[in-house]
Amino acid sequence: MSHDGNFARRLGRTLRFELSKLPGHRLPLIAVLAGPLAAAALGLASGRPEGDHSGWVHFARMIQSGFPVGAFFLAVLGAVAVNEEVNGGGMRATLLRPVGRTEIILAKLGVLAGLGLLAGLLVIAAAWLVVVTRGGFADVRLVIEGLEPVITFERAEIAAHGRTLALIGLLSLPAAAVLGLAVSTIVDTEGTAVATAAFAVGFLHLAGDVVESARNFSFLASPRVASGRLEELAQGIKTHLAEVEALGPGAPEVLVPLASLVAFGILAVLVFRLRNLRC
Amino acid sequence: MSEEIVLETRDLVRRFGAVTAVDGLSLRIRRGDVYGFLGLNGSGKTTTLRCALDLLAPSAGEVRLFGVASAAGRRAARARIGAMVEAPAFFSHLSGRRNLALLAGLSGPLARNAIDEVLELVGLEAAADRRAGHYSLGMKQRLAIALALVGQPEFVILDEPTNGLDPNGILEMRRLIQRLNRERGVTFLVSSHLIHEIELVGTRVAIIDRGRLLLEEPMEGLAERLGAGYRLRARDLPGARKVLAALGARDLADGDGELRFGYEETALPDLHAELARAECGLLTLEARRRSLEELFLELAARDAGTLT
Numbered sequence: 001m002s003h004d005g006n007f008a009r010r011l012g013r014t015l016r017f018e019l020s021k022l023p024g025h026r027l028p029l030i031a032v033l034a035g036p037l038a039a040a041a042l043g044l045a046s047g048r049p050e051g052d053h054s055g056w057v058h059f060a061r062m063i064q065s066g067f068p069v070g071a072f073f074l075a076v077l078g079a080v081a082v083n084e085e086v087n088g089g090g091m092r093a094t095l096l097r098p099v100g101r102t103e104i105i106l107a108k109l110g111v112l113a114g115l116g117l118l119a120g121l122l123v124i125a126a127a128w129l130v131v132v133t134r135g136g137f138a139d140v141r142l143v144i145e146g147l148e149p150v151i152t153f154e155r156a157e158i159a160a161h162g163r164t165l166a167l168i169g170l171l172s173l174p175a176a177a178v179l180g181l182a183v184s185t186i187v188d189t190e191g192t193a194v195a196t197a198a199f200a201v202g203f204l205h206l207a208g209d210v211v212e213s214a215r216n217f218s219f220l221a222s223p224r225v226a227s228g229r230l231e232e233l234a235q236g237i238k239t240h241l242a243e244v245e246a247l248g249p250g251a252p253e254v255l256v257p258l259a260s261l262v263a264f265g266i267l268a269v270l271v272f273r274l275r276n277l278r279c
Numbered sequence: 280m281s282e283e284i285v286l287e288t289r290d291l292v293r294r295f296g297a298v299t300a301v302d303g304l305s306l307r308i309r310r311g312d313v314y315g316f317l318g319l320n321g322s323g324k325t326t327t328l329r330c331a332l333d334l335l336a337p338s339a340g341e342v343r344l345f346g347v348a349s350a351a352g353r354r355a356a357r358a359r360i361g362a363m364v365e366a367p368a369f370f371s372h373l374s375g376r377r378n379l380a381l382l383a384g385l386s387g388p389l390a391r392n393a394i395d396e397v398l399e400l401v402g403l404e405a406a407a408d409r410r411a412g413h414y415s416l417g418m419k420q421r422l423a424i425a426l427a428l429v430g431q432p433e434f435v436i437l438d439e440p441t442n443g444l445d446p447n448g449i450l451e452m453r454r455l456i457q458r459l460n461r462e463r464g465v466t467f468l469v470s471s472h473l474i475h476e477i478e479l480v481g482t483r484v485a486i487i488d489r490g491r492l493l494l495e496e497p498m499e500g501l502a503e504r505l506g507a508g509y510r511l512r513a514r515d516l517p518g519a520r521k522v523l524a525a526l527g528a529r530d531l532a533d534g535d536g537e538l539r540f541g542y543e544e545t546a547l548p549d550l551h552a553e554l555a556r557a558e559c560g561l562l563t564l565e566a567r568r569r570s571l572e573e574l575f576l577e578l579a580a581r582d583a584g585t586l587t
Contacts, residue, residue, distance in 0.1 A: 013385060085370075090368065090370045092334060093426065096387065150545075278335065
């Protein structure tokens with residue numbers, strides 16, 4: 001019964017194992033659905049904002065509410081990913097099999113990042129669905145009292161900007177989940193780990209409100225900044241159009257969540273390997 | 280019995296801060312053994328097993344699994360072993376069957392009926408699809424044993440396997456170990472603090488105390504050590520003590536209103552005669568088995584003697 005294989009095969013096997021464990025566990029489901037549900041609930045409860053003639057402001061605001069809620073729950077999910085198994089014995093059961101600690105932590109990282117991406121896509125999908133069922137998307141018109149409305153953006157043009165801006169913050173959710181994972185490798189008690197991760201997410205989120213330059217260090221500011229730009233465009237404000245059109249893979253809104261995801265991932269792997277947690 | 284060594288520890292040391300839990304332990308478990316690993320609670324048994332299975336890094340020394348010392352080699356070798364260490368360990372949100380399938384799947388592809396077979400073996404078929412977190416203590420123990428046995432491992436490590444089992448379960452466990460060892464040639468390492476448990480299944484035994492190896496020998500040797508004692512009650516205990524000392528009784532010790540000692544069985548009639556001559560008022564003289572604690576004390580005292 002020799003079944004070791006190379007690192008990639010072992011990692012693949014461990015990744016499948018981690019995925020197979022998910023059904024039956026409520027927390028991953030809650031973490032993935034919390035953001036989309038929050039976005040949809042806000043959209044349905046509040047209705048279209050005053051002056052929103054195109055649907056894009058509504059869409060942007062739902063994204064602004066869905067991403068932080070999703071980030072919070074994903075960070076909580078990550079915060080119990082390791083210590084819960086160490087304390088409950090699941091980690092010991094896994095380590096008794098021919099898999100190493102590196103494969104285990106990388107597989108967890110992969111699953112959490114995947115769930116984060118899925119949650120982000122679902123937030124966007126939920127917001128899109130709510131707008132579509134409530135009048136849909138239209139051209140952006142600048143309405144000034146006493147004057148004829150002016151079409152600022154054709155529907156296709158704003159849709160192109162909308163897609164870019166909605167997707168820009170997508171990496172912030174995997175980054176939140178992996179932040180939680182890093183906390184989980186450091187803090188042994190589940191309750192303390194959850195509180196620590198929740199505090200970190202709350203701090204990073206609020207930091208963006210208090211300090212304008214927060215987007216340079218807070219991965220959670222990225223989706224808010226991007227959806228804020230979308231809201232401005234949807235209100236007919238063209239001031240930031242050049243910035244929006246210049247957005248690309250090198251923009252801070254993309255790089256900061258990506259860099260955070262990589263940094264938290266490296267931290268989680270290193271701490272998990274170096275601490276050699278007693279299982 | 281083959282001389283292939285399935286597990287070997289060489290001068291294994293594990294420290295936790297100032298406490299040395301395992302202190303230069305060298306063990307050799309041969310293929311086909313049912314190796315009893317005895318020690319009182321806190322003597323270092325579980326720490327040794329955790330080091331052997333890479334759950335814990337040794338502070339010093341070496342572990343070889345199937346002759347392989349490298350970490351990567353030991354990791355690969357874990358596909359050939361099954362283990363239950365400390366408390367039963369699995370995922371409580373999954374069913375017993377799902378736990379078995381997922382965890383055993385990490386060791387390699389399973390035969391079609393492997394899960395059902397092992398569930399039947401430990402008597403968990405009826406509860407197999409219930410959430411493992413809802414199992415009773417005994418059922419959790421059975422599931423952990425099933426996890427150790429699934430996939431037909433060559434070598435099985437069981438740490439205090441009878442914990443939480445009822446008397447019937449203990450008997451079944453004993454029969455299971457004997458059957459798998461006899462019919463499939465599975466090597467077992469069974470740790471326990473209960474000497475009787477090991478005596479009934481073991482072919483070889485090691486006794487440790489405070490992380491040090493006190494004794495390692497075939498089971499027959501242990502049986503002799505345990506059975507070679509007597510207890511004596513008399514109206515005049517000091518007088519009886521003098522007689523026993525004069526006749527060269529071994530390991531003479533005062534007990535609870537009695538004397539305990541070792542003596543040649545064939546010389547017992549002479550002892551009777553001497554005690555009668557000394558008018559000690561002999562009340563009872565009976566064979567006694569030493570408890571594990573007594574054996575530990577004796578072995579530990581001998582060990583301390585060799586150190587000083």
